[in-house]
Amino acid sequence: MSEPRKNYVRPLDIKHGRVDMAHGAGGRAMAQLIDELFARHLGNEWLAQGDDGAVLPAPGAGRLVMATDSHVVSPLFFPGGDIGCLSVHGTINDVAVMGAQPLWLSAAFILEEGFPLADLARIVESMAAAAKAAGVPIVTGDTKVVERGKGDGVFISTTGVGVIVAGRELSGCRARPGDVILLSGTLGDHGMAIMAGRESLGFESPIVSDTAALHGLIATMLDCGAELRVLRDPTRGGLATTLNEIARQSGVGMMLQEKVVPVSPPVAAACEFLGLDPLYVANEGKLVAICAANDAERLLAAIRAHPLGAHAAIIGSVHEDPHHFVQMTTAFGGRRIVDWLSGDQLPRIC
Amino acid sequence: MKYIDEFRDGEVAQKLAAAIGREVNPDRRYHFMEFCGGHTHAISRYGVTDLLPDNVRMIHGPGCPVCVLPIGRVDQAIRLALAHGVTLCTYGDCLRVPASDGLSLLKAKAQGGDIRMIYSCADAVALAQQNPEKQVVFFAIGFETTTPPTAVAIKQAAALGLKNFSVLCCHVLTPPAIASIMEGVDEQLQLDGFVGPAHVSTIIGSRPYEPFAAQYRKPVVIAGFEPLDVLLAIRMLIRQVNEGRAEVENEFVRAVDRDGNRKAQALMDEVFELRENFEWRGLGTLPHSARRLRAEFAEFDAERRFVLAYRPVADHKGCDCGEILRGIKRPQECKLFGTVCTPENPVGSCMVSSEGACAAHYTYGRYKDV
Numbered sequence: 001m002s003e004p005r006k007n008y009v010r011p012l013d014i015k016h017g018r019v020d021m022a023h024g025a026g027g028r029a030m031a032q033l034i035d036e037l038f039a040r041h042l043g044n045e046w047l048a049q050g051d052d053g054a055v056l057p058a059p060g061a062g063r064l065v066m067a068t069d070s071h072v073v074s075p076l077f078f079p080g081g082d083i084g085c086l087s088v089h090g091t092i093n094d095v096a097v098m099g100a101q102p103l104w105l106s107a108a109f110i111l112e113e114g115f116p117l118a119d120l121a122r123i124v125e126s127m128a129a130a131a132k133a134a135g136v137p138i139v140t141g142d143t144k145v146v147e148r149g150k151g152d153g154v155f156i157s158t159t160g161v162g163v164i165v166a167g168r169e170l171s172g173c174r175a176r177p178g179d180v181i182l183l184s185g186t187l188g189d190h191g192m193a194i195m196a197g198r199e200s201l202g203f204e205s206p207i208v209s210d211t212a213a214l215h216g217l218i219a220t221m222l223d224c225g226a227e228l229r230v231l232r233d234p235t236r237g238g239l240a241t242t243l244n245e246i247a248r249q250s251g252v253g254m255m256l257q258e259k260v261v262p263v264s265p266p267v268a269a270a271c272e273f274l275g276l277d278p279l280y281v282a283n284e285g286k287l288v289a290i291c292a293a294n295d296a297e298r299l300l301a302a303i304r305a306h307p308l309g310a311h312a313a314i315i316g317s318v319h320e321d322p323h324h325f326v327q328m329t330t331a332f333g334g335r336r337i338v339d340w341l342s343g344d345q346l347p348r349i350c
Numbered sequence: 351m352k353y354i355d356e357f358r359d360g361e362v363a364q365k366l367a368a369a370i371g372r373e374v375n376p377d378r379r380y381h382f383m384e385f386c387g388g389h390t391h392a393i394s395r396y397g398v399t400d401l402l403p404d405n406v407r408m409i410h411g412p413g414c415p416v417c418v419l420p421i422g423r424v425d426q427a428i429r430l431a432l433a434h435g436v437t438l439c440t441y442g443d444c445l446r447v448p449a450s451d452g453l454s455l456l457k458a459k460a461q462g463g464d465i466r467m468i469y470s471c472a473d474a475v476a477l478a479q480q481n482p483e484k485q486v487v488f489f490a491i492g493f494e495t496t497t498p499p500t501a502v503a504i505k506q507a508a509a510l511g512l513k514n515f516s517v518l519c520c521h522v523l524t525p526p527a528i529a530s531i532m533e534g535v536d537e538q539l540q541l542d543g544f545v546g547p548a549h550v551s552t553i554i555g556s557r558p559y560e561p562f563a564a565q566y567r568k569p570v571v572i573a574g575f576e577p578l579d580v581l582l583a584i585r586m587l588i589r590q591v592n593e594g595r596a597e598v599e600n601e602f603v604r605a606v607d608r609d610g611n612r613k614a615q616a617l618m619d620e621v622f623e624l625r626e627n628f629e630w631r632g633l634g635t636l637p638h639s640a641r642r643l644r645a646e647f648a649e650f651d652a653e654r655r656f657v658l659a660y661r662p663v664a665d666h667k668g669c670d671c672g673e674i675l676r677g678i679k680r681p682q683e684c685k686l687f688g689t690v691c692t693p694e695n696p697v698g699s700c701m702v703s704s705e706g707a708c709a710a711h712y713t714y715g716r717y718k719d720v
Contacts, residue, residue, distance in 0.1 A: 259360070269351050325717050332577050333360045333367070334397015336714040342693035 024145025253321020
C-alpha cells in the first residue's frame with residue numbers, strides 16, 4: 001500500500017491575498033495563517049508548543065508583573081514605526097516601568113476581512129524584529145477576523161509578563177514632597193508623527209515616532225544606585241496627564257519649569273500649527289522618573305548616558321498640595337495649572 | 351520657532367513688566383477687557399496677569415466664537431444631523447457645546463448622527479464632491495476671521511455646481527458685540543479700555559473701532575495673540591488712561607492696518623448680507639450683528655434648503671455664561687464653576703472652548719481660587 005498523499009495546501013499568497021472570514025474561523029485557513037505568517041516570524045520554543053497558552057519556566061524568587069495593551073492606531077504605518085512594533089514596545093514598557101524585567105509577550109490580532117496579507121506580513125515582521133531586538137519573545141497568540149466594515153484593518157492586543165526582584169518598589173503612589181521629576185527626552189514625537197501621517201490634515205513634517213522599548217534604559221536607571229520612586233511612560237494624554245495621575249495617586253502637588261521641558265523644534269512647530277500643547281501629546285519611547293532630590297543628578301547622568309535618554313532633563317519637583325495640582329512656571333514668567341487632558345485630543349493614537 | 355518665540359520671550363516680558371510697574375498710577379485701578387478668546391487663552395496659558403501690578407485687572411470679553419453661539423443654533427445643527435440625516439461638518443470646539451435635551455453634537459454623533467470634525471471648510475466641500483448621494487452641511491461659526499473662508503467655500507461649491515452642499519451660517523460681527531458691551535459700561539461694568547481683536551482686525555482693519563473710542567471715550571489697543579503683544583498693549587492702554595486719551599492704537603502692526611483686508615471684505619459682501627437680528631448667548635438679540643447668505647446663493651443656505659426655523663432656548667438656570675460674556679461676573683463667581691460645570695461636563699458654552707473664559711480659568715488658573 002502506498003503512503004496516503006499529503007493534501008496539497010496552497011501557500012498563503014502574501015503578495016496579493018487578503019484576509020477573509022475563514023482566517024478567523026478556527027479551521028485550516030487560520031492554522032495556515034498562523035503557521036505561515038505568525039509562527040514563521042515570531043517562532044520560538046514556547047510559541048512552538050502550539051497550545052492555547054504557553055508553559056513557561058518559573059521565574060524563581062521574586063514576583064511576576066503582567067501588563068496588557070490594545071493597539072488601534074490609525075494610520076497603521078506611520079513615520080518611525082507601525083502598529084506591529086508599537087504593540088511590542090507599548091507592553092514591554094508597561095511591564096518595565098514597574099521595575100520588572102519583561103520576559104514574555106502574547107499577541108492577539110483582530111483582523112478585518114479584506115485586509116491585504118502583504119500589510120499584515122509587514123506588521124508581523126515589524127513585531128518580530130521589535131521582539132527580537134528587545135529580547136522579549138511573543139510566546140502565545142490569538143487571531144480573530146471580523147467582517148469587512150466591522151474593524152479597521154487590524155487591531156493588536158499584547159500582554160506582557162515580567163519578573164521583578166524582591167525589594168524593588170516602584171509605584172505612582174510613592175512620590176514625596178521634595179522629590180525631583182525627570183523626563184527622558186523630547187515630548188510629543190509619537191503623537192505628532194501620527195498627526196502628520198493622517199492624510200486628511202494635508203501637512204508634511206520630518207517628525208518620526210519615538211516608539212521604542214525602554215526596558216534597557218530602565219535597567220541602567222535601576223542600576224545607577226538612585227532611589228527611584230516612580231517610573232511611568234507618558235503615552236496617551238501626554239506628560240500632563242501622566243503627572244496628574246501620579247500627583248493624585250501620591251496625594252502631592254508638582255511644579256514644572258516650562259523653560260527646561262524638552263520639545264524638538266519640528267514638534268513645537270507642528271503643535272503650534274495645529275493648536276496642540278506638546279504636554280498633552282502622546283509619547284511611546286519616553287519616561288517620567290521621580291526620585292529623591294539627592295539622587296537626581298546621578299539619575300540624570302545615567303539616563304543621558306543611554307542612547308534613548310540623550311535629551312533627558314530635570315523638569316520639576318514634587319511638593320505638598322492638598323489639591324494635587326500640577327503647576328508650571330511658564331517660560332514667559334507666569335504661572336499656570338497643567339491640567340488633566342480634557343476630551344480626546346487625538347483619537348487612535350496607539 | 352522663528353517669529354513666534356520672539357513674542358514669548360521671558361526676559362523681554364520681565365523688562366516690560368517692570369516698565370508697566372513704573373508707569374501705573376498707584377492711586378487708581380485699571381480695568382481692561384480683552385475682547386478676544388485668543389487673548390483670554392494667551393493670558394491664561396502664559397500667566398500674563400502674574401506679571402501685572404495688582405491694580406491692573408483684566409476682564410474676559412465675549413470674543414469666543416463657540417461661547418456666543420446660543421443653544422438654539424446648536425439645536426438647529428443637531429436637527430440637521432438627526433432629523434434630516436445630513437452629514438454635518440464643523441470645527442472641533444463646536445462638538446461639545448451643550449444643547450437642548452441633554453444633547454451636544456458629540457452626543458448626537460454617538461446616537462448615529464453623521465457629524466464630522468473638520469479643520470477647514472474646504473474639507474466640507476471636498477466631502478460633498480466625494481459623496482454626491484449625501485447632503486453635506488457646513489455649520490459655519492466665528493467672527494470676521496472665519497467668514498471669508500466660508501465665502502470661498504460657497505463660491506467653490508457654486509462653481510462646481512454642487513447640489514448637495516450648504517452652509518448653516520452663524521457668522522457674527524465684532525463691532526456690534528463691542529457696542530453691546532459698551533452700552534453696559536459704568537452701569538454694571540467698570541472699564542477703562544479694550545485690548546482689541548487680533549485676527550479679526552487683520553480682516554476689518556482698525557477703522558471700525560474708531561467710533562467706539564470716540565463715542566464712549568474708551569481707548570482701544572489692537573493686539574496680537576502672543577503674550578508679549580498683550581503685555582505691550584496693556585502698557586499702551588495704561589499710557590492712554592494716564593494721559594487722558596481715548597484713541598484707537600495698533601500694537602499688531604505686523605498684521606493689521608487701518609483698512610484691513612479689502613479683498614476679504616469684498617468677498618464677504620459678495621456672498622453674505624446682514625441679518626436683521628441675531629441672538630447671541632449672553633448679549634441677547636443684536637440688530638445687524640450676523641450674516642446670512644445672499645439670495646443669489648440661497649441654494650447653499652441650509653436654513654432655506656431644509657426650512658429650518660430658529661427656536662430660541664434659554665440658558666441653564668444656574669449658568670452665568672451671559673454675565674461672564676459681558677464681563678460682569680468672573681468665572682469663579684458662577685456657582686456652577688468647577689463643581690457641576692467642568693470641561694468634562696460643561697453646562698455653559700464658556701466652559702467648552704479653550705478660548706472660553708471659564709475653560710481658560712479652570713484649566714490654567716483655578717489654583718488662584720484655593
